[in-house]
Amino acid sequence: MLKGKETTIYDIASQLNISIATVSRALKDDPVVSKKTKKKIFETAEKMGYRTNYYASNLRKQQSNTIGFMVHELQSNFINSVLAGVEKEATAAGYDLIIAHSQENYEREVANAKNLFHKRVDGLITSLSFDTKNLDHFRPFTEKGVPIIFFDRVESGNDHPVVVIDNYKCGYQATRHLIDQGCKKIAHVTSNLARNVYTDRFRGYRDALAEHDLPFDDSLVIIGDLSEKAGMESARRILDIHPRPDGAFITNDFVAAVCIRTLKQFDVAIPGDIAIVGFNNDAIGHLIEPALTTINYPGKEMGEVAARSLVNHLKGIGSLRQIDRIVINADLIVRASSLKKVDGPR
Amino acid sequence: MLKGKETTIYDIASQLNISIATVSRALKDDPVVSKKTKKKIFETAEKMGYRTNYYASNLRKQQSNTIGFMVHELQSNFINSVLAGVEKEATAAGYDLIIAHSQENYEREVANAKNLFHKRVDGLITSLSFDTKNLDHFRPFTEKGVPIIFFDRVESGNDHPVVVIDNYKCGYQATRHLIDQGCKKIAHVTSNLARNVYTDRFRGYRDALAEHDLPFDDSLVIIGDLSEKAGMESARRILDIHPRPDGAFITNDFVAAVCIRTLKQFDVAIPGDIAIVGFNNDAIGHLIEPALTTINYPGKEMGEVAARSLVNHLKGIGSLRQIDRIVINADLIVRASSLKKVDGPR
DNA sequence: CTGAAAGCGCTAACAT
């Protein structure tokens, strides 16, 4: 970016003996410029290797054409699906993306938010960290009127639109499915119950139990982070329960996969002894054995919807102000790991 | 970004009755400004809710503080590890990231390159698409002196530094390991042999065979893309070979996992009938059964190294000019899927 | 140590 003088609209203008205003207009395809001059301008721009200086343009226009994407973790299948969706829509609409990840850490999230604010993103798409306590760090955005869309892990009761799935329903469905399969004692392996996604799934689990006259038992709820270690520990915790549960609803496919592996090592038959339902529909789900029953959580669609809504708002096509939440479809995918009644494939 | 007037250095200056130059200097912690004025300036900046206008700053300084990250695919474990590494280093050094993905498509890659060039990235980190034919679209960068670092999928014989693993050695190691396990007929499931990563692994495979007096047989080389469908087809191709291979080196863990699943469905014992080695060390590897022997391809480290090298070059600490390639360590991880001689863990 | 002033490249209101 340093070598060789950059061509500017001044260069094009003087080359063609016209004014910079005309060049500027032509370059943005303003219909007010005649076809002929436009053509000349485009040609010489091309010839002279002109490239727009977005810094000058943004400075002048007072907008950044940039969307911030701040998430708790980048190395996650789900988040990456979302990112792919966001990237697709944002690029299509001519927006850049600045990404920041908080490594599940509140302090870092605050720092990232500050940074994105200073970078003057036009809008923000974000999912909260594990231990995010409050939303104060988003206040500057609100004050400047920078729209924020939360997805997946969201905080209830704020003014920002939210893109989510119906976690309650999914939790209910998953548990209900296990009950339908004849499970009487269903463990629930999950994560930080302060986060909406997990509370809602938990409520679904509880209500499904209640509606089918199964007792809720606190000791069946196993909480951990989403690590492999936590998965193995959860499996051991399940093994320590007597009598042993005959079903488990695990709110993360990776953890479910680790659990299944560990349980099998202890000669527990899946689904025979314990039927298992995961969550997310990661690729691992149908590669492990038995194939994992799970909830399909369509990240890419979620990203597309979030980005599209944000972009439309920014462009003045429709507003986010009227929107409280957008709920994306998510469904149960039944595979072998939960099928007690019918024989699974193979 | 529109609501409420932004505070500028002018506001701070007039508030404090000093010049904007001093404010500007203080804000970047220029040692030439006295401690006292600096303190005052920081305080009122904070109080007035000042935020740097990077567009003005970049315009003035003629640099973007932005790094482009252009890859063939965003929904890939490997790429995401790399991205995580790049993001970490770039953020630490105060650079923004613009990401673009080409969906394995040459035309889109060309368009993305053009876009990033126009966005004036200070440097570019990229991995080529499946069918990228030439590097012409990178010429503008070269001409302007914008440094490019290629990783993973690279084109040989260009002037840009490259961050890779020793694919040849890894291919050799993987094959050698299978030979050590007693395999006599080893299939090779891989992808587009025009891409360095796959050619090099292929050469390693061939040479390992040759060195151990095993004949090379063209019909044992199975080429496909990296999809699930391709994985299943590859497995069927293997099954169609008579006599059946007793080993397979598959250059992608996901494809390997699909192959294993499919082979098992046809009652082929892994590793008993066919020993298998994958590539990448994705998480699936140790969740499937048997656990997958693979090559650990450390994406995050690769991203970190690439970004750090680029950043250092941009900051003038060390230059990329002297560097042709940086080779990251990658090693064989032996798990059950290839262990014919010893019994694997369960 | 501080200030004055020029100018980075562009947009848009206002002319013509």
Added chain:
DNA sequence: ATGTTAGCGCTTTCAG
């Protein structure tokens, strides 16, 4: 349909 011009907010000589 085209031109003139005033900034957008910052950095950086050059002067003091």
